[in-house]
Amino acid sequence: MEWQTDILGADFESCAFEAAGPDGVVRRATLVRHVPRQAADGADSAGAADGADTPAKRSVLFLHGWSDYFFNVALAEFWTGQGFRFYALDMHNHGRSLQADRPGGYVEHLDDYDAEISKAIEMIRASEGPCPLTLMGHSTGGLIAALWVSSHPGSVQHLVLNSPWLEMHGSVVVRRAAQTMVKPLARFRPTTILRLPERGFYYRSISSSAEGEWVLDDKYRPPMAFPVRAGWLSAVLSGHTRVARGLRIDIPILVLISGASANGMVWRESMRRSDAVLDVNTMAVRAMTLGRSVTLERVDGGLHDVFLSAGPVRADAYARLARWIHGYITNGQRTAPPAGHERGPAEERHDH
Helix, strand or coil: CCCEEECCEEEEEEEEEEEECCCCCEEEEEEEEECCCCCCCCCCCCCCCCCCCCCCCEEEEEECCCCCCCCCHHHHHHHHHCCEEEEEEECCCCHHHCCCCCCCCCCCCHHHHHHHHHHHHHHHHHHHCCCCEEEEEECHHHHHHHHHHHHCCCCCCEEEEECCCCCCCCCHHHHHHHHHHHHHHHHHCCCCECCCCCCCHHHHHHECCCCCCECCCCCCCCCCCCCCEHHHHHHHHHHHHHHHHCCCECCCEEEEEECCECCCCCCCHHHHHCECCCCHHHHHHHHCCCECCEEEEEECCCCCCHHHCCHHHHHHHHHHHHHHHHHHCCCCCCCCCCCCCCCCHHHCCCCC
C-alpha cells in the first residue's frame, strides 16, 4: 500500500486500494489518515510523543454519508486530541474513490461496502496493532456502519453515529410503500434515475460557496447530490428494514442528532439550525433498535451533520462526544482538551 499526501494537506495522507466483495466484483476505495507532523509546542499531537508512526492506544474509522466525502479537518483533530489515530474511508463511487466510468454514489446492496470496510480495518490493524477501534458513521454512512457492526460482531469496540439514516421519513408505512414501488425497477433496471425533487438546502447551509462556512469540493460533494437510482434506493430501504427488525449490537453506541428537523420544498431560515435532510424524531425511535447500550444526544441547533453546525452548536456536539468517550472508552482519562471543535473552518488547512 502506498500512502500519499492527501488533498487536505500535509497533515493527511491517503491510500487508494481495491477490495473484492463476495460477488467477485473488485471495488476501489480510499483510506485517509491524520498524521499531524508537529503540534504547536513542537511535540507530536497524535497521542504519542515519540513520532507519528508510533502505534496509538486507540483508533477510529469514519464513514461519510451518501454523495459525500471526508473533509472535516476539525473532526480529525478532535479525535487525535483525545489520543486516537484518526482514519476516514471514502467508499467506492464516492469522493476520492470516484471513477469516470462508474455512477457517483451508486451501490446495489449495502453489503457491497463490507469488503472495503473490512480491508480498511485490516490496514489500520496492520499499522496500529491490536488497539481498540471505534467505527463512526454519518447519515447513510451511519446506516452502513450499524449494519456492518451487526454482521461483524467483535470487530470493533465502539460505535458512534452522527444523524444516521435509520428509517424513511414519517414511518414504516412510507418505507413499505416506497419499497413496493421501487422494487420491480430495482430488479430489472437498477441504474434507472428516479425523477425526484431536488433540494439543495443542506448544501446551502454548509458550503462556503453558498451561505455556509465549509470548503467543499463540488466534484466530490455536488450541490444537488448524485442522481437517485432505483437500485441504490432499494438497497437503502432494505437496510432500513434490517434496522427495524433490530440489529442486536452488543457494544456501546452513541447517536448524535439535531434537536429538530426542518423539511419541506421551500427554504426556511430554521434550516440553518436544524436537520434539513432527515426526521430526527424517527431517527431517535429507530436508534433504540440498534442494540442494548445506546446513548442518544440531541444537539439543539444542530445541522444534519452536527459537527458542521454553527460554532457554539458544534462545540456543544463535541463536548457531548468527549463526555461519552471519557465515560465509555478512556475511563474518564482526558488525553487533551477537545481541541479543534471551536475552531472555524477558515482557520483550518485546506489545499483543495
